[in-house]
Amino acid sequence: MPAMKTLENKVALITGAASGIGAETARLFASPGAKIAVADRDAAGGHKVAAETDGHAIEMDVTSEADWKRAVTATVETFGGLHVLVNCAGIELVKSMAETSYEDWRRVMSVNLDGVFLGTRAAIGVMRKGGSIVNISSVAGINGFSRQVAYCASKGGVRLLSKAAAVECAEAGLGIRVNSVHPGIIDTPMAQEILGTVEAKMRGEIEARWKLMHPIGRIGRAAEVAQCILFLASDASAFVTGTELVVDGGLTAR
Numbered sequence: 001m002p003a004m005k006t007l008e009n010k011v012a013l014i015t016g017a018a019s020g021i022g023a024e025t026a027r028l029f030a031s032p033g034a035k036i037a038v039a040d041r042d043a044a045g046g047h048k049v050a051a052e053t054d055g056h057a058i059e060m061d062v063t064s065e066a067d068w069k070r071a072v073t074a075t076v077e078t079f080g081g082l083h084v085l086v087n088c089a090g091i092e093l094v095k096s097m098a099e100t101s102y103e104d105w106r107r108v109m110s111v112n113l114d115g116v117f118l119g120t121r122a123a124i125g126v127m128r129k130g131g132s133i134v135n136i137s138s139v140a141g142i143n144g145f146s147r148q149v150a151y152c153a154s155k156g157g158v159r160l161l162s163k164a165a166a167v168e169c170a171e172a173g174l175g176i177r178v179n180s181v182h183p184g185i186i187d188t189p190m191a192q193e194i195l196g197t198v199e200a201k202m203r204g205e206i207e208a209r210w211k212l213m214h215p216i217g218r219i220g221r222a223a224e225v226a227q228c229i230l231f232l233a234s235d236a237s238a239f240v241t242g243t244e245l246v247v248d249g250g251l252t253a254r
């Protein structure tokens with residue numbers, strides 16, 4: 001699919017860019033001539049995507065304040081600025097409330113919510129000529145799902161963090177927009193990992209259930225989410241801030 005030209009000459013830092021939605025976003029952003037910083041804790045995967053996109057690989061852990069400082073500084077030094085941040089790094093946890101240890105809870109909140117806070121704050125600090133921050137939440141940031149208490153809480157936090165940051169940036173006249181994206185189930189290594197945790201004989205049933213959850217009748221593709229991220233990252237959405245873009249084949253419309 002041809003990409004919008006609107007990211008030409010812009011610098012984008014994408015976390016979680018070694019895999020799934022983040023990697024597809026890096027590939028899509030690369031085509032209009034944007035400069036891409038490919039950030040991930042998976043160094044090998046990050047280098048692979050950076051090579052494909054003519055990007056700059058940054059090994060980082062989004063839960064580390066020091067790593068954020070280093071990543072943002074490296075991006076600005078390498079490319080001369082920062083215009084777009086996509087906070088895509090995230091982890092899943094499928095456990096009942098009783099099975100969720102406090103350590104599990106903290107790990108999920110730390111990557112999915114603290115990471116987005118640290119990234120959003122670090123980007124706002126260097127986006128001198130305005131910018132766009134796109135935070136990847138989930139349908140689980142809007143609705144509650146069984147056996148996903150920590151994940152839902154973290155993604156719900158991302159939704160309101162984004163709205164609060166959007167209002168604050170707009171009122172301060174910074175020219176920085178902040179929005180969240182809420183995918184349904186998307187065929188990525190994360191979804192495959194969840195399938196891998198269930199008994200082999202149950203997998204077909206789970207996949208059928210996943211399809212039925214989406215009125216469109218299938219799960220989504222990473223490239224379909226990347227198109228929505230591109231819209232929010234680009235000037236095509238210049239009057240859009242503090243909103244949630246749901247990309248879920250109708251799942252939450254029911």
Ligand SMILES: NC(=O)c1ccc[n+]([C@@H]2O[C@H](COP(=O)([O-])OP(=O)(O)OC[C@H]3O[C@@H](n4cnc5c(N)ncnc54)[C@H](O)[C@@H]3O)[C@@H](O)[C@H]2O)c1
Pocket residue numbers: 015016017018019020021022039040041042045060061062063087088089090091092111136137138139182183184185186187188189190191
């Ligand atoms: N796949 C889905 O069904 C789905 C649905 C809704 C939302 N999401 C969200 O979309 C985002 C991307 O998910 P995906 O499906 O592409 O997953 P994925 O597992 O394919 O990719 C996630 C990437 O994040 C990186 N990562 C994880 N923890 C990190 C950390 N602490 N520091 C740096 N990098 C880290 C991983 O190394 C990986 O490359 C996540 O935030 C996820 O919660 C996914």
